[in-house]
Amino acid sequence: MVVYGVALLAICMLTGVMAGDLLGTVLGIDANVGGVGIAMIMLVLLVDRLKQKNKLKEKSQEGLSFWSAMYIPIVVAMSAQQNVAGALEGGPMAILAGVLAVTASFALVPVLSNIGKGKPESFLNENKMDKAN
Secondary structure, eight states, X not given: OHHHHHHHHHHHHHHHHHHHHHHHHHHTOXXXXXXXXXXXXXXXXXXXXXXXXXXXXXXXXXXXXXXXXXXXXXXXXXXXXXXXXXXXXXXXXXXXXXXXXXXXXXXXXXXXXXXXXXXXXXXXXXXXXHHHO
């Protein structure tokens, strides 16, 4: 059912926000540190695991697809609550941290895009021929 997909998203979101709050407390920061990112990673991993085990029905996947499309605007709305002016007043360290995070993200795109690519067909054909002999 669609509602199961939405429930899975909600569970991941609540767990991620709690983990982000806990991480902020551990670091001595009075803010949520990466809660939305943690939730998104949990959701991706959990959905992938459920799909591999064929435990996620088509209707649940439809609910997840809908909310996945809504996820980016939700993240933008949440980030609008952050104190950007306060971060910029923090000086060059805040700007440097942002620039480094964006640079690292761009650098990891090629690495992440290679993950999960299948083996070339020539390699697969050679293995089939070896097994036949």
